[in-house]
Amino acid sequence: MQPLPLAPEPIERKQQVVFSYRPRHWLTAVGATLALLATAACSGSGGGGQSEAAADVAKKDRYGGTLNIGLSADPGGVDAAVVNQVWRTVARALADSLVFYNPKTKKVEPWLATSWTVSKDARTYSFELRDDVTFHDGTKLTAKVVKANLESLNRPGIHSSAKTIVQGISKITTPSEHKVTVQFAEPNAAFLTSLSRAYVGIVSQKTAELPVEKRQKWLDGSGPFYLEEYTPNQRIVLKKRKDYDWAPKYFEHSGSAYLDEVVYKIIPEDSVRNGAVIGDDELQFIYWVNAKYVSQLEGSGMTISKTLNPATGLELPLNTSSKILKDVRVRQALQIGVDREQFVKIASGGVDQPATGPLSKDNPFYSDQSELLKYDAKKARSLLEQAGWTKVGSDGIRRNADGERLSLRAPRDDAPLQVLQDQWKKLGIELVLDPPLAAEANEALLSGKYDVAYWYASSPDPDVLRANYGTTDGSDRSFVADDDKTGKELDKLLQEQNQTIDKDKRQKLVDHAARILVEQAYEVPVSNDVDIWAHSPRLHDITPVGLDQYLINAWLAKK
Amino acid sequence: MARYGLRLLYGVIVVWGAFTGAFFLLYVVPGDAAGGLTAGADGADVKQLLAEQRELLGLDRPVWVQYWDALTGALQGDFGESIYQRRPAVEVYFESFPETLKLAFLGLLLAVVLGVTLSVVIELTNWKWARELLISLPPVAVSLPPFLVGLVLLQVFAFQLHWIKAVNDPSFGGLLIASAALAVAGGGSISQLLTANLRGALTSPYVETARNWGLSRFDVVVRHALKNAALPVITSLGTTVGVMVGGTVLTETVFSRLGVGRLVVDAVDGRDMPVVLVAVTISAVIFVAVNLVVDAVHPLLDKRIQWDG
Numbered sequence: 004m005q006p007l008p009l010a011p012e013p014i015e016r017k018q019q020v021v022f023s024y025r026p027r028h029w030l031t032a033v034g035a036t037l038a039l040l041a042t043a044a045c046s047g048s049g050g051g052g053q054s055e056a057a058a059d060v061a062k063k064d065r066y067g068g069t070l071n072i073g074l075s076a077d078p079g080g081v082d083a084a085v086v087n088q089v090w091r092t093v094a095r096a097l098a099d100s101l102v103f104y105n106p107k108t109k110k111v112e113p114w115l116a117t118s119w120t121v122s123k124d125a126r127t128y129s130f131e132l133r134d135d136v137t138f139h140d141g142t143k144l145t146a147k148v149v150k151a152n153l154e155s156l157n158r159p160g161i162h163s164s165a166k167t168i169v170q171g172i173s174k175i176t177t178p179s180e181h182k183v184t185v186q187f188a189e190p191n192a193a194f195l196t197s198l199s200r201a202y203v204g205i206v207s208q209k210t211a212e213l214p215v216e217k218r219q220k221w222l223d224g225s226g227p228f229y230l231e232e233y234t235p236n237q238r239i240v241l242k243k244r245k246d247y248d249w250a251p252k253y254f255e256h257s258g259s260a261y262l263d264e265v266v267y268k269i270i271p272e273d274s275v276r277n278g279a280v281i282g283d284d285e286l287q288f289i290y291w292v293n294a295k296y297v298s299q300l301e302g303s304g305m306t307i308s309k310t311l312n313p314a315t316g317l318e319l320p321l322n323t324s325s326k327i328l329k330d331v332r333v334r335q336a337l338q339i340g341v342d343r344e345q346f347v348k349i350a351s352g353g354v355d356q357p358a359t360g361p362l363s364k365d366n367p368f369y370s371d372q373s374e375l376l377k378y379d380a381k382k383a384r385s386l387l388e389q390a391g392w393t394k395v396g397s398d399g400i401r402r403n404a405d406g407e408r409l410s411l412r413a414p415r416d417d418a419p420l421q422v423l424q425d426q427w428k429k430l431g432i433e434l435v436l437d438p439p440l441a442a443e444a445n446e447a448l449l450s451g452k453y454d455v456a457y458w459y460a461s462s463p464d465p466d467v468l469r470a471n472y473g474t475t476d477g478s479d480r481s482f483v484a485d486d487d488k489t490g491k492e493l494d495k496l497l498q499e500q501n502q503t504i505d506k507d508k509r510q511k512l513v514d515h516a517a518r519i520l521v522e523q524a525y526e527v528p529v530s531n532d533v534d535i536w537a538h539s540p541r542l543h544d545i546t547p548v549g550l551d552q553y554l555i556n557a558w559l560a561k562k
Numbered sequence: 563m564a565r566y567g568l569r570l571l572y573g574v575i576v577v578w579g580a581f582t583g584a585f586f587l588l589y590v591v592p593g594d595a596a597g598g599l600t601a602g603a604d605g606a607d608v609k610q611l612l613a614e615q616r617e618l619l620g621l622d623r624p625v626w627v628q629y630w631d632a633l634t635g636a637l638q639g640d641f642g643e644s645i646y647q648r649r650p651a652v653e654v655y656f657e658s659f660p661e662t663l664k665l666a667f668l669g670l671l672l673a674v675v676l677g678v679t680l681s682v683v684i685e686l687t688n689w690k691w692a693r694e695l696l697i698s699l700p701p702v703a704v705s706l707p708p709f710l711v712g713l714v715l716l717q718v719f720a721f722q723l724h725w726i727k728a729v730n731d732p733s734f735g736g737l738l739i740a741s742a743a744l745a746v747a748g749g750g751s752i753s754q755l756l757t758a759n760l761r762g763a764l765t766s767p768y769v770e771t772a773r774n775w776g777l778s779r780f781d782v783v784v785r786h787a788l789k790n791a792a793l794p795v796i797t798s799l800g801t802t803v804g805v806m807v808g809g810t811v812l813t814e815t816v817f818s819r820l821g822v823g824r825l826v827v828d829a830v831d832g833r834d835m836p837v838v839l840v841a842v843t844i845s846a847v848i849f850v851a852v853n854l855v856v857d858a859v860h861p862l863l864d865k866r867i868q869w870d871g
Contacts, residue, residue, distance in 0.1 A: 073729075079646055087602035159614055164605030216648035235647050235654075236828075237730065237820055268729055270818045275716060279728045282721045286729070442833045443593025445600055445608050460604040470606050478606040 065558035069264040070542065073276040073289040077236045077269050080219030082210075083201040084156055087163045090201030092290070093239055093267060095551045098204025098224030101130055101149070103251035104196060104463055106313075106549040109367035111195050114251050115144060115205055115225060125190035125504050132181040136249055138207035139229040146177035151211040152203070153185065160215040165202040167470070168194070189476075190502035192509065193466030200462070201551055225249075227260040227555045239267040250555045253548075261558035280537060281305060287539040287559065290552075294352040300537045308536045309354060310547045313365040314461025316358065316532040317419055320471065320480035321524055323487065325454045327411060332390040334524030337455075340383035340430045341423065343376065347530050350419040354535060358528035361468055361517045365531075365549075368465035368510055370517035376528065383430050392431065401431035411454035412437050414447065423529070451482050455527070463549055465513045469497040472525060481525040493519045569857070573850035580846035581636065581839060585629055588830070588838055594621050595645045598832035619645065632839060641843075642836035644829075651836035655822065655844065662822040664737060665813065666806045669744035673802070676745055677752025677795075678788075684753075685760055685783045697757065703750025708809040712743035712816035730818045740817040744809050748802050752795055759791035766790075793863060800856045804849060 072092075080086030083094035103114040116130040136144035156169045174186040187194070197203065207223040220233055227250065228241035243260045250256045268286065270276045277296055279285040281303045292300065292307075301307055321328050321337065328334050343357035356364070360372035392401035392409050401409040409432050413420055416436035424434040434455065439447035448456055458480060460471055469476070474483050474494045483490035493516060500512040520526055534547060545557040596615035603611055616622045620631075635642060641651040680699065687693045719739050720728040726736045763769060764787050772786045811823030822841060829837035860867045 087600070087604075160618055162599045162603065162611055162615055164603040164607060164611075167605035167607050170607070216643075219648060236824065268818070270729055271815045271824070272713075272818070274713065275728055275816060275818065278716070278721050282728060283724060285727060440591070440593045441601055441831055442595065442598040445597050445603070445612055446593065449609055449612075458604065459602070470604075473606070476606070478608070 060560065065261045067263055068559035069266060070262050070288060070557060070559060071286045072265065072267045073270045073279060073286045074267050075271055075276065081230055081233055081239065082218050082222045083204060084165045085161050085163055085215045085219050090551065094204060095201040096228040096241055096265065096554045097222060097226045097230060098206050099226050100199050100203055101205065102195060102199045103253060104199035104549055105253050111199060112251060112253065115249065121195065121504060123504060125192045125502055126187045127184065128194060129184045133249060134181050136225055137246060138223045138225055139244060140207050140209060140223040142207050144205065144225060145180050146183040148208045149183045149205060150175045150177055151208050152205050155211040168197040168202060192501045192504055193464045196464035228265060236269050238269065241265040254556050256556050260555050262554060265554060280539060284539065287542045288545065289537050292535040292537045294354040294535060297535060304540055305537045306540055308546055310534050311356065311363060311365045312532040312534050313363050313463040313549050314532060315361065315363055315528065316355065317529040319527045319529065320456045321526060322451055322454050322456065322482045323525060324451065324482040324484045327409065328454050329484065330390045331523055332386045336383040336386040336430065337427065338524040338527055339377065339379045340427055341527060341529060342378040342426055343529060346422050350422045354533050355530040356533060358530050361520045361526060361528050362465060363531045366463060366465060368513045370514045372517055372521040375521045380430060387430065395431050399428065399431060400433045409433060410435060413455040414438055414453050415457050456480060461550055466501050468516060469501050472520065473497045489519060489523050493525065569854060573854065576850055577843060577846040581843050584838055584842040585632060588833060588835055589625055593833055595619055595833045595835065596621055599645065636839060636843060641840045644837045645834045646832055651840045654837055655840045658820050658822045658825045661820050662810050665741050665744065665810050665821065668737060668741035669748060669806050670803060672741055672745035673748030673752055676749030677756060680753040681756040681760055682783060684757055686779060700750040700753040703746050704754065706746055707812065708743050708747060709812035709816050711746045712813050715739050715743050716816065740813055740819060744806060744813050747809065748806055751802065755798055756791055756795050759794055760787055763787040763791045796859065797856060800853045803852055
């Protein structure tokens with residue numbers, strides 16, 4: 004459910020902390036208990052009848068109100084282009100993208116760009132822009148502004164991964180006031196989908212030129228809301244733009260947003276956030292609710308939405324250069340030694356879904372590899388024996404002929420990894436949970452000292468596999484050795500899928516790569532995340548769209 | 563007066579030591595601000611991002627150069643910019659400082675009132691069972707963590723009675739309840755110490771004399787015994803202030819209040835060196851100042867105590 008990359012504590016669950024701090028565990032436990040008390044006290048309020056009646060509220064009566072949203076930590080900034088992971092919250096409402104990713108059709112649709120062409124070799128993208136779009140500072144959207152936006156992502160100081168989106172751009176031209184052409188040195192089939200992300204929310208020329216340290220605190224965007232106030236660790240206030248009128252067709256919404264104001268409040272403590280959404284109407288919406296709170300929130304009349312996240316979820320790259328895991332048989336034993344059905348039941352109360360391949364079912368290029376992911380403890384044991392891990396010590400851990408223990412290290416220590424630790428222990432494999440501190444995590448993960456790793460990378464495009472596992476161009480998260488022929492083949496497929504525009508051809512390449520990833524166990528896909536959001540029954544039409552949250556349609560019923 | 567001069571010099575050494583200790587401690591623990599800033603980056607460029615940030619932040623310079631820069635800057639009151647908030651660390655700190663000061667001061671006041679009242683009530687209680695019960699309260703209070711007390715108070719006053727807002731209530735009521743969460747443990751420890759000292763004082767000859775004058779029990783305890791029993795408690799307040807400031811971290815978190823406690827915990831996690839150094843330096847100055855004041859107050863309370871020289 005909530006695996007997230009770490010950020011300087013405390014950040015959004017998802018947004019942040021994978022590497023949880025042990026002392027918080029007991030804190031959370033106490034909090035949970037108290038929150039239960041809170042529910043008992045407050046249940047009886049709210050009700051389903053109200054929300055049914057709400058569907059009848061005419062559009063003109065939906066305007067007004069302040070939506071209060073609880074965040075577990077300060078996002079560290081407001082501009083997704085320069086700060087990691089803000090796109091999960093605030094940034095999407097401030098800046099619109101050139102294109103919109105429709106989660107239902109899984110296709111890219113017009114937004115600030117009305118139409119576009121992509122060359123056959125996936126190197127040249129041409130966009131025709133809307134001519135009626137303005138920024139909050141009153142300036143107009145033109146091709147030059149888009150050019151400045153894309154260029155601004157590629158300069159030093161930006162500490163988000165937004166710049167990977169514009170990497171490889173060789174030339175940007177502006178043939179007319181509302182036409183912009185982007186050329187890549189190498190083919191880049193993933194570019195269009197990447198552009199739909201909040202990372203590349205289009206901001207005014209002036210904002211695009213701001214230095215990173217200014218831009219993280221302020222922006223004039225093209226979105227339905229503008230930034231009114233940002234007080235770090237306290238609140239972020241957005242106000243609606245009355246002149247906004249360019250929502251994607253998907254929302255069937257014309258004109259400005261319904262809400263007058265959106266206030267994000269930073270509330271570090273889980274139980275207080277839950278209590279505030281249940282209790283006094285202090286909050287109407289909270290993100291990434293831990294599955295253990297769901298029944299409590301539902302019991303007190305809150306609306307719960309559960310959405311499959313297009314990101315991969317709990318997916319563990321294996322270090323194929325590590326002493327033990329360079330033997331493919333051990334990796335395969337890990338792969339089929341995971342009982343994924345049981346895993347999601349224990350780790351997320353059955354909310355998350357067992358992984359059926361390296362990509363989530365919500366990815367447009369989903370590839371079903373479930374046959375290779377079936378739990379088979381017997382086969383896993385025999386693979387380990389073949390690999391020379393024959394003796395089992397008094398501690399239940401296997402040893403090889405040299406007396407070495409079959410012990411692996413992983414960078415997280417939380418409920419999901421503990422479930423895996425348990426499952427693998429039954430096969431005689433020890434999993435040592437050794438989380439790095441947040442500020443050293445990137446360094447530690449890159450060093451290769453972990454056998455089993457964890458990163459959070461998400462995208463509704465199959466190119467996320469290349470980004471994670473590509474070696475010539477990519478992060479090489481399974482540390483492919485120079486003499487690994489299968490690894491070379493895998494890389495070739497991963498690079499090729501990003502050079503292929505034809506959908507069927509690309510799907511074949513992705514299928515092939517996915518098969519190698521799973522069969523040769525370069526990674527262990529465990530589960531797909533289901534995002535749980537909880538909100539007051541007064542709040543309507545705030546269902547998540549893919550990875551992002553859109554507030555354009557959200558409205559509050561009058562009290 | 564020379565005595566004070568010497569103590570002041572010790573104070574300066576303590577502050578410098580705290581500054582230097584904090585710098586090198588934060589330096590040697592694994593991870594740095596570049597790691598913190600890039601946490602959550604999910605692209606293939608994490609390695610370059612790390613190197614680039616290290617260069618921009620000057621973290622690739624030799625540690626002595628970094629230390630010298632930090633120290634000379636600090637001496638001129640310039641601790642540099644907070645790495646995450648991109649504004650002067652001093653500004654970031656002093657935005658939170660008054661909030662924590664209010665919380666800790668009110669917490670301390672409540673703790674003293676709670677602790678002293680409880681101790682006096684214990685001495686004035688006649689029934690043995692009630693007395694035993696009251697005496698068992700302070701150890702329980704001391705062992706209650708402030709966040710637990712805080713959550714219970716929120717549950718009662720925010721979610722049940724609706725007297726305060728659950729999230730960062732800016733009113734005095736909100737402050738009072740947050741500081742009450744802080745005061746429970748402090749009050750417990752004051753009461754523990756004071757009760758023991760009152761016991762001692764009440765068996766002294768001067769109290770016997772007071773009784774023989776025919777003074778009421780209340781007068782004996784409050785007017786005579788309390789004054790003498792209070793001395794060690796006042797000495798201990800110096801450290802209680804430290805404990806209070808430590809406790810504000812949890813209280814601020816539970817009540818979603820802006821504060822130095824939360825700020826410092828986040829800064830340490832993210833290796834935000836400028837913010838950590840401001841916080842440590844100011845805390846050290848406060849500690850030194852409070853203890854100087856406590857020393858200065860002693861002779862006023864007990865004429866037998868005098869500084870040499």
